[in-house]
Amino acid sequence: MKVHWLDSDRAPAGVEDLRQVGVLHEVLPATPDDYQPQLDVLKRERGYVEQDIVELRPDTVGLESICAKFADEHLHTDDEVRYVLEGEGVFDIRSTDDAWIRVTVERGDLLVVPANLHHRFFLTERKHIRCVRLFKDSSGWVPHYRQPSDRAKERANQRV
Numbered sequence: 001m002k003v004h005w006l007d008s009d010r011a012p013a014g015v016e017d018l019r020q021v022g023v024l025h026e027v028l029p030a031t032p033d034d035y036q037p038q039l040d041v042l043k044r045e046r047g048y049v050e051q052d053i054v055e056l057r058p059d060t061v062g063l064e065s066i067c068a069k070f071a072d073e074h075l076h077t078d079d080e081v082r083y084v085l086e087g088e089g090v091f092d093i094r095s096t097d098d099a100w101i102r103v104t105v106e107r108g109d110l111l112v113v114p115a116n117l118h119h120r121f122f123l124t125e126r127k128h129i130r131c132v133r134l135f136k137d138s139s140g141w142v143p144h145y146r147q148p149s150d151r152a153k154e155r156a157n158q159r160v
């Protein structure tokens, strides 16, 4: 995993900045026999009941429109849990002061973006990622896009 502020004028970002917004990161072993018991612990501890594997590749039908759904800032009412089996991806995650923390994940990275935290996702130039996903309830994993008016309201609330 690589972490940095998208705004290059800021000091280096790190795991502590992710922890402050409730993001969990761990590195798990690569083979299913080794990573599954650790995912099972996470499922028990956090109440995830569903597990699947998703793969995006350069030849995935509709790749552009699939990626476009997650490129705009959004949140989910369920955690977004991704354990990377192959390839890589980029999450931009909102910090406590509404800046972007850019997180590049690769094989072995487990990332949990908590429910209700704004973020967005991109593939890298390789256009390939294969991940295990965990859900509490797959119906909760729908993107809710952030509107400019929401941001203005949130900023006003932060000032109060």
Ligand SMILES: [Fe+2]
Binding pocket: 070, 074, 075, 076, 080, 119, 120, 121, 143
């Ligand atoms: Fe998302």
